[in-house]
Amino acid sequence: MTDVNKAMELLEVAQKWLEPFDVKDPFSKLRLEGYLSLKPDYRYGALVLLKVEGEATSQRILATPKLYYPFDRTGAFHFPSVKQIDIYEKIDGTNIFAYQFKDTLGKSHVTYKLRLHPVLRNGKWGSFLDMWNEMLIRYPQISQLPVLNGCSLSFELYGARNSHLMVYDTPLDCALLFGLDSDGRCRSIDEIDRLGVPAPTHLGRLTAGEDPVAAYGRIREKLQATIQTQDDDKLSGHEGAVWYVTTANMERVLFKCKPESVEAIHWKGGINKAAVMATCWNLLETEDFLEYGKLERLLLEEYSQTDIDAFREHIDDCMANVNEELNFRNLVLEAYDKIGIKLASDKAAVMRKLASQFPKALMKKVFALISRYGDI
Incomplete structure (x- = not known):
């Protein structure tokens, strides 16, 4: 049987x-080969590890699943029979998944991966490995958690230094989202020994007999009330919530809930420029350059091929806009580094020097970029 057939099976x-992947794990220093799944369901980002240091193995590693809304595009809800629902804040950052694999001698190793990459890496547009190592220094107990709990763990790496749609005052932090058993069953926060590692805010609990659809509307309204638009088209407040549904059959199903303003960007009304832009930024977590084929693959998780093809010209514009934004970010950070003064030590002097290099109308943006991505 070929390797790809093993992975398919x-x-x-x-x-x-x-x-296919062939990478060196930055934590164990071992070479890993196998296949990564792009299927947008419970197998999203899952790995089939077929070789460790060139020696044959066969390990299936499920990862952070794709989350969906509890309703379809017509607005019809499809909640399963509910025993209990725990609702936690949804954090907008980079997903970091902690998992264990075994070498050919049977020794277990803990490592971490990005959503669509088998290990952690520093990319051109995000030093995810370096940032995560900061978290491991701050919370050294993280590396113990997969062994202690006997499951893989999903984290979110977020903050001003890893900015996405939502803006946070915190420079950089992480939160433990949930656990994942080898069979794909999710464990909610209250089923995990966190050893003090931060977790998202618990927003509420529903039990059997309560109306989940009505509660969904109430939660969404509360989330929307926190949203404020920032100068650079980003938002502050709560990006959304994750609903951990325990069904009457004791299965665990996860749904996402987003305020109307955030949902409109990502989903409502079909494919749109804001959604494509957000997808471009997501792609750059694991790629150094925007490539239409890879972007199209991510868009197909949410939209039809017909919609994407009809929107192609706008998608090209979005890619150009993101590339322009990245080039401007580079210009700003290079100019800042040449000044030789840290923003935190003398903000006025830094901005005065930069004012001679950038238009006055862009200085707020210049300051925001340095605050988020510069060495301050």
Whole structure:
């Protein structure tokens, strides 16, 4: 049986959903080979590890699943039979997944991965490995958690230094979201020994007999009330919530809930420029350059091929806009580094020197970029 056929069998997916990998794990220093799943369901980002240091193995590692809304595009809700629902704040950052694998001698190793990459890496537009190492220094107990709990763990790495749609005052932090058993069952925060590692805010609990649809509307309104638009088209407040639904059959189903303003960007009304821009930034977590084929693959998780093809000209514009934004960010950070003064030590002097290099109308943006991405 070929390697790709082994991966197809272990994950029960067609070959089109599999992407080969051959990487060096930065934590164990071991070479890992296998396939990563792009199937946008419970197998999203899952790995089939077929070689460790060139020696054959066969390990299936499920990862952070794709989350969906509890309703379809017509607005019809499809909640399962509910025993209990725990609702936690949804944090807008980079997903970091902690998992264990075994070498060919049977020794277990804990490592971490990005959503669509088998390990952690520093990219051109985000030093995710370096930032996560900061978290491991701040919370050294993180590396113990997969072994202690006997499951993989999903984290969010967020803050001003890892900015996405939502803006946070915190420079950089992480939160433990949930655990994932080898069979794909999610464990909520209250089922995990966190050893003091931060977790998202618990927003509420529903029990059998309560109306989840009505509660969903109430939560969404509360989330919307926190949203404020920032100068650079970003938002502050709560990005949304994750609903951990325990069904009457004791299964665990996860749904996302977003305030109307955030949902409108990502989903409502079909494909749109804001949604494409957000997808471009997501792609740059694991890629150094925007490539239409890879962007299209991510867009197909939410939109039809017909919609994407009809929107192609606008998608090209979005890619150009993101590239322009990245180039401007580089110009700003290079100019800032040449000054030789830290923003935190003399903000006035830094901005005075930069004012001679950038238009006055862009100085707020210059300051925001340095605050988020510069060495301050």
